Amino acid sequence: MAYKILVVDDESPVRELFNDLFKKEGYLVTTVATGEESLELVNKEDFDVVLMDIKLTGISGLEALKRIKELKPATVVIMITGFGYDEDLIAKSKEYGCAGYIGKNMPISQMLSSFKLFIKTAKEKVK
């Protein structure tokens, strides 16, 4: 089954990378640059997974995560950040209901396998 994925990142090269990468994996990909745009889209349509950058222009990724989980609790939200492994950010993300946490400091293949694992675990939990 092809997952519908929304990528939220303020850097266009990052968005484009995920677009190409996920399409190659057979996912349906939409990308936006801000948390506000992501909320608008999630409000309009259902996504299986949202990949959310933590540092965004406008509302932060953490704030967007919180609101998406309030809006559509079934949406799997995975956080991604250039800050690497940070206990505080992980704790906050978990508190707001994210399914996983990925650092941009890991090789892309490793990132992809973590991403898939998070979705699998989250979907199993729902079942």
Added chain:
Amino acid sequence: MGLSLKKSIHSIVDRADSLIFYCDHTGRILMCNKGFEEIIGLPKNSIIDNNCLKVIYHQLLNSSGKEELFKAMIDDAVKYKRSSNFESTLTDGSGNERIICWGMSPILTKNKDLEGVFFLGNDVTLLKERESSFKNIDETLKNIFLSIKEYALYAINLDGNITYYGMGSEDMFGWQKKEIIFKHVNSLHAYDDVAYKLPFILEQVRKVGRYELETYFIKKDGQSFPVNLTVTKFMDAEGNMSGYIFMAKDVTEKRKLEYQIFQSEKLAAVGQLVAGIAHEINNPVFVISGRTEMMLSDKSLSSKARANLKIINTQIDQVRQLVDRFLAFTRKQSPNREELNINKIIKDVLPFLAYHKLPSHEIKITKLFAKGLPKVNGDVHQLQEVFINLLINAYQAMPHGGALNIKTSSLPNGCVQINISDTGCGIAPDALRNLFMPFFSTKKEGTGLGLSICYNIIKNHNGSINVESQTGKGTTFIIKLPFVKKGGKDGL
């Protein structure tokens, strides 16, 4: 002597404040003045012709041994016919204790035989009371000064020579009083800044009365320490300036605390900066490595392009690792806690030193591991990293060989202490101040992250890391980590 002169003298003697009497060689009083009558509390007719000891000590009714001294002095005067001064106490007519300072002169005949003894006494009771209260104040002040260990008080005269060297000075400078007293104050400050600043300091004191400065003193043994120095004018009893008083306070502990606060604030600021930079680098690195990996998965790629892409990927990996190391010390990562045996951790890391490119010279390692050392709650990998870092530093500080001492002990305050000492080149005071700063390194090949990571790891373990170093003599790192209170002692 004319009659009128005799009368005058009699009147002067009578009215004098002193106690005056004259007795013969047997001690029988022949004459006395009003002052004597008043203090003794007896009328003249009860005094004259009576034994002076009986009169003064009330017929020895309340004899308490006080008259013994008086008696001995009279005996002395009779026997050796010499003058003397002495103090004795008596009970006056109102029953009060009086301290009298007596001057006693034997009166001799032409043939040098003893005719009688003349006594002149002054009531010094009040004076003595004052003196003893001064003594008490003196004693109290002395005790106060002695109990404040971090202070030193010394004074110099106008020529700059040390005239007073007391109250903690010996402890502070390491010079004994006999070595330094009356020498020029610059001998005391031979190796520190005060000697250079002295003319300026003294000029300021002359102008405005006092001068305060923060400076470093250097002890006799070469150890330097920070002090707060206050110099004030020293005035003599007439109110003339006769020298300068120096009061120094050892502020080592205060500085240590300030330094630790400053250090953690500075580290926090640098940490934020580094995290920001790392974040900015991670984004493009992520995209570059993602793109190269995607291209590498293309099976139609030429072998040359593949080889080039692999090189790009390897290089990008190096950037990523570097950023990871930067992030390692900013990372707010709670240690993965378990009960650990510090002795074992150190024993385990020692063989790993062989894997590091360390100079191959003779280093004698002495391990003084405390038996039954309580266990520490901590992250084994992080603590291993700390000890490897410190041990490598110690090795590198001794390029011509030396001794490496590792000592563990448990402190009564609930901490395990680990001392890692080398006999190497030591660390200059300037470098010492920046030692735990990230990117600060005295080594060409150093990244300047090792000790800042150690600092952060120990801080995350609720412990402390301090360093003591003397250039040319060696360095000691002192780590304190709180131990697990109940049970959990190791068997080493």
